[in-house]
Amino acid sequence: xxxxxxxxxxxxxxxxxxxxxxxxxxxxxxxxxxxxxxxxxxxxxxxxxxxxxxxxxxxxxxxxxxxxxxxxxxxxxxxxxxxxxxxxxxxxxxxxxxxxxxxxxxxxxxxxxx
Amino acid sequence: xxxxxxxxxxxxxxxxxxxxxxxxxxxxxxxxxxxxxxxxxxxxxxxxxxxxxxxxxxxxxxxxxxxxxxxxxxxxxxxxxxxxxxxxxxxxxxxxxxxxxxxxxxxxxxxxx
Numbered sequence: 001x002x003x004x005x006x007x008x009x010x011x012x013x014x015x016x017x018x019x020x021x022x023x024x025x026x027x028x029x030x031x032x033x034x035x036x037x038x039x040x041x042x043x044x045x046x047x048x049x050x051x052x053x054x055x056x057x058x059x060x061x062x063x064x065x066x067x068x069x070x071x072x073x074x075x076x077x078x079x080x081x082x083x084x085x086x087x088x089x090x091x092x093x094x095x096x097x098x099x100x101x102x103x104x105x106x107x108x109x110x111x112x113x114x
Numbered sequence: 115x116x117x118x119x120x121x122x123x124x125x126x127x128x129x130x131x132x133x134x135x136x137x138x139x140x141x142x143x144x145x146x147x148x149x150x151x152x153x154x155x156x157x158x159x160x161x162x163x164x165x166x167x168x169x170x171x172x173x174x175x176x177x178x179x180x181x182x183x184x185x186x187x188x189x190x191x192x193x194x195x196x197x198x199x200x201x202x203x204x205x206x207x208x209x210x211x212x213x214x215x216x217x218x219x220x221x222x223x224x225x226x227x
Binding site (some may be wrong): 006036043091100101102103106107 | 155159170172206208216217220221
């Protein structure tokens, strides 16, 4: 059962453009929503994360927007650069006894053209 | 400061064999989680270890087992390998009171022939 749905599967953006990746979840017990970046041959690296009591979080060029009522969250990459070309995963984790059990989306392959 | 290290990098096994993968957590971390990442998919949670015990488990059969040692390093064992076990196996470490902030290793690529 896929609990976190991610779209699009792939995304091509020109340098300087905005990249937007969307995720939707079903489990209302989720209370932590990170985004990971993965380069070929590497493990996922934590990029930015948000909790549901906040609607937006910004770190540098990366912003998470969170809509609790719609059970959706998205990653915006401003001024996209060729070095941002990677696979991006959204994830979610519940609280309580399942704390730390990350459920990942299927990933978005981002290509930024120079 | 060494990050999460995994060994071996690549492994080729035959169907029905058994395999052991190893993970050393980031310095100072006490919790280790294992994930399976099939090609083109997101990682799937296998289980998590803290204080040498399995703390929680994902939807994986008993063929998948693990161990955590007193120095917090961990092993993932898979018995009776199936072709479908071919994947990248990722280890992530964290602090028990900040378990959502997980640092991943580069993984072990397992191919089952």
